[in-house]
Amino acid sequence: MSSLPIVSITRRETFSSCHRLHSPFLGDEENKKLYGKCNNPNGHGHNYVVLVTVKGPVDAHTGMVMNVHELKQYMQVAIMDPLDHKNLDRDVPYFKTVVSTTENLAIFIWDSLQKVMTKPQLLHEVKILETEKNHVVYRGGTTYPRKKFDSSSLHPNNHQHNVSSDSD
Amino acid sequence: MSSLPIVSITRRETFSSCHRLHSPFLGDEENKKLYGKCNNPNGHGHNYVVLVTVKGPVDAHTGMVMNVHELKQYMQVAIMDPLDHKNLDRDVPYFKTVVSTTENLAIFIWDSLQKVMTKPQLLHEVKILETEKNHVVYRGGTTYPRKKFDSSSLHPNNHQHNVSSDSD
Amino acid sequence: MSSLPIVSITRRETFSSCHRLHSPFLGDEENKKLYGKCNNPNGHGHNYVVLVTVKGPVDAHTGMVMNVHELKQYMQVAIMDPLDHKNLDRDVPYFKTVVSTTENLAIFIWDSLQKVMTKPQLLHEVKILETEKNHVVYRGGTTYPRKKFDSSSLHPNNHQHNVSSDSD
């Protein structure tokens, strides 16, 4: 028996969506001050670039960590179908109560991917470029170590709960 | 007396807008069939990349065709102010009756620039990248030669008129 | 009646192919000297980037020169199906007798597109990036004006004939 090399593979896709930054926890003036032009009432939009990374041992027969076609399908179901050519705030239930910042979008995509992946433990990173100048990276971590991949992380309302409870 | 070299200079900016492709000349079913996912009722969005080119003789004292800061200001007024972080269809009067395809967006920007430029005859090209895969170029030409830079081309309704008369 | 603005639209795709530069008109030593490492007997490969531009009047009802989905389909049939994940020299009949330089690849794609387009007269430019450092552009012109879009230009052997006759 022998060891296997650990490699990560990343797949890149783009999707075109619109949104408006407006937090339900803040008043209109506060929203305008905090989000500036991103708070425009009629919204604005982006060509989001998303890079999903899976990491694991390279299968000795196939030479692959995961078949990139399999990864592509996960991304189709978890990212492209719900988000591409959509209004994030109006077309995606998750963002009806969670403000659609790129940070929260990365968290949504992470949770969404974990629900559709056969081996969610291989998911390593979600990176989103909102513009040429700004991007975010999420690797599933939290301020307090939680049991990785526990069932609660599969609920889309998970982070919304955080939001509510955080106001305690 | 001597000749001056003719050089073109191009300035690149990006703006983030949302829109929906939906033609007032077509029924709902036709719109859906023609524009596909771009017809999504709640809209979608893009990081548009716009490249504006001016072309003319290089000034012998300054070594410039036009001061790029001047060009930047024209683009601020004619492009960034009306379009960036906006809903094209709702926030820009021009697109209330003209469908906001990238072709029409290029025509809008061309006309908009000509109205603010001191020497509109230097305007050479407007290029817009809607996504990484699609872009358009407009150089002000039409199917029938029109007198360049005549006053009518400065009216934003100009092309809307074309639209109306075309249905004759 | 009124004039219509003339706009060009461009669609970008990529395909991954392999080939070997080796001219049937030259001996082995000449080939090696002329093409250098591109003459490697077992071949090499590229991620070709192809940008196809159509140019024409903007339809007043649709706001489009051509539906980009239509252009995408033409490119699928004329470019992606015959060239993507293929060995240009062995899998594409055209290149069995024509050396697969990027120049000739652009000519092949131009002719291939014209055969599948409903309005071939709208085809304006084929641009191919072979690497990050080299690209070619073909707009259908020749050293001697030929009747544009005559039937002979639709034959894939057309340029091969040029090749043969040029050796006279």
Next chain:
Amino acid sequence: MSSLPIVSITRRETFSSCHRLHSPFLGDEENKKLYGKCNNPNGHGHNYVVLVTVKGPVDAHTGMVMNVHELKQYMQVAIMDPLDHKNLDRDVPYFKTVVSTTENLAIFIWDSLQKVMTKPQLLHEVKILETEKNHVVYRGGTTYPRKKFDSSSLHPNNHQHNVSSDSD
């Protein structure tokens, strides 16, 4: 005596190669199903982009972790000479028995670099972009901790052994 800042530096190169994905451990039908169009009998190709990262203390006199010219030379010998403008499967002995996936290509490059570097312990990461949409990253790790930089890792057949033994 004082501490030195730890910085990583990365050098980017591109090489153009062809290959065919076909595993000797699988039958023809399995290969076709698993690798799809990448299994095309006559091969296909890519402009691979490779980014090699070394990481270490910044020398106080030179202000460098490693002279980038030195890194460039390592990459010339370990990557460009064996892989550029080559057929991976036929021109590189390593891939005669190992399927030339991007994962395995990263492992080959890692091992290849370690053999030519004066200080192989500075090698931090090998990243390969196969296309605009897919890339892999390898940092030398395995599923079971092995003594880093032991002599066996310098043998090119190392991972091939893994492959064999994995079929036990």
Next chain:
Amino acid sequence: MSSLPIVSITRRETFSSCHRLHSPFLGDEENKKLYGKCNNPNGHGHNYVVLVTVKGPVDAHTGMVMNVHELKQYMQVAIMDPLDHKNLDRDVPYFKTVVSTTENLAIFIWDSLQKVMTKPQLLHEVKILETEKNHVVYRGGTTYPRKKFDSSSLHPNNHQHNVSSDSD
């Protein structure tokens, strides 16, 4: 009480500077040999690309790790004001005695950012692309663990001291 997701956000800017690589610890011949064309007496220049990453919990009310406008301001003060359209060696006091390699530039920017940030502990990474082919990454670490964010790290002379003491 609940946990908060940890996300990193990155902001990208560019600045255009000139410099000359020439170490005060080395003779003219050694400098020329070590730095090659980068040692050209009259200097050369770059469009530096800098990516600054902050990492921390996502605020439940704002959906942000840090307001990107705040990050932009830090970068304006710590990076753009002192470095953009400047001669690094002559206009920036720090580089009068420290050779302006990209490694040292990253260290300068890290220290410079920490001095202006309200929460310097969120600073995660400074990445600088000097050319399309070379980049460096600094995350504040040193060869000997030092107490993170201690007061001494806020002094710009800190690393210069390292340089001096290193010659002992």
Next chain:
Amino acid sequence: MSSLPIVSITRRETFSSCHRLHSPFLGDEENKKLYGKCNNPNGHGHNYVVLVTVKGPVDAHTGMVMNVHELKQYMQVAIMDPLDHKNLDRDVPYFKTVVSTTENLAIFIWDSLQKVMTKPQLLHEVKILETEKNHVVYRGGTTYPRKKFDSSSLHPNNHQHNVSSDSD
């Protein structure tokens, strides 16, 4: 006898130079006002990207307009040798009296290439990207048609003369 397709090929290179915009025809205050931060006394720098395009018939035997290695050599002699890792104003005689704007840099490169090319009539375009946001294009034209490729255009002082005579 038959016609040959006309194709253009483009080669891309980068060079890293520094300069200062300061016109000898203007006073210090005027220079500062006109060029802004580009007038910084100690200079600044760029990674210039230059794309040189040649255009002509495709040779029927070689399938090439020009061997790209030949083009590369012309660019080495006419662009890289005099400009890369140099101070444009101090190291290049041409810019001692001509302000080193990107417009003038394009003209210098055009003239420089014509002097070293065996078939200067194939030179079609010089494009220079100074930053990600600004680029210029020069195709050799002037305000008054001059006999193309006449001997005077081969003198580097040609445009300097224009400068002088223009002040008449």
